Amino acid sequence: MSRVPMTVAGEAALRAELEQLKTKDRPKVIADIAEARAHGDLKENAEYHAAREQQGFIEGRIRELEYKLSLAQVIDVSKIPHTGKVIFGVTVSLVNLDTDEEVSYQIVGDDEADIKKQKISVNSPIARALIGKEEGDVTAVNTPAGMTEYEITRVTHTV
CATH class of the missing domain: 1.10.287.180 (Transcription elongation factor, GreA/GreB, N-terminal domain)
Structure with a gap:
């Protein structure tokens, strides 16, 4: 495994x-x-x-x-240099381009995921769409409501 x-x-x-x-x-x-x-x-x-x-x-x-x-x-994401790129462990601030709604998520492991605490699994569709992108990038995420576009406004390395 x-x-x-x-x-x-x-x-x-x-x-x-x-x-x-x-x-x-x-x-x-x-x-x-x-x-x-x-x-x-x-x-x-x-x-x-x-x-x-x-x-x-x-x-x-x-x-x-x-x-x-x-x-x-x-x-430990706090020990990784900040490049503005979305990687495991970072907190990503997004703007929904359709509704202008702002959200933030920390990308975590499967066992840590808790949407009420804004923690999403690295294996979730939104996290998979965000990994590797950078601040300012726009990405489309396939949601139950259809395709939704998000702009990455900030990537922070928090513990």
């Missing part, structure tokens, strides 16, 4: 979640299982079955996070 691009903040968030799962959530669910076992008959013990199910979710998420972090290629 190939490397997966990730910002410094994205890697830190995944590592924090992994730490939470390993140091707090896993021991708590183990204690819950032990307590439920003490109640007796496991066949009709809903607390036991719920705790075991939760343990399965936690262990699965731990494996998933460890796998993603093993493939991560962390890119």
Whole structure:
């Protein structure tokens, strides 16, 4: 499997979640299982079955996070010289040429994408249309509403 691009903040968030799962959530669910076992008959013990199910979710998420972090290629955009070119990790300010609406997006890895925080996946159609372009360029993006043209007004290297 190939490397997966990730910002410094994205890697830190995944590592924090992994730490939470390993140091707090896993021991708590183990204690819950032990307590439920003490109640007796496991066949009709809903607390036991719920705790075991939760343990399965936690262990699965731990494996998933460890796998993603093993493939991560962390890119610190603040250490890359600013050229005005759109690359992974930058924040791009755009103007919709049809509506004059201004928007800004940070181009991040798949796991970090959150449109409410103006973070879009590097694999999204708009990010793919922007990568490699420069400030002042106009690019067309195929959206559900049809082709939309955007002008790149600013590219910033933020952490």
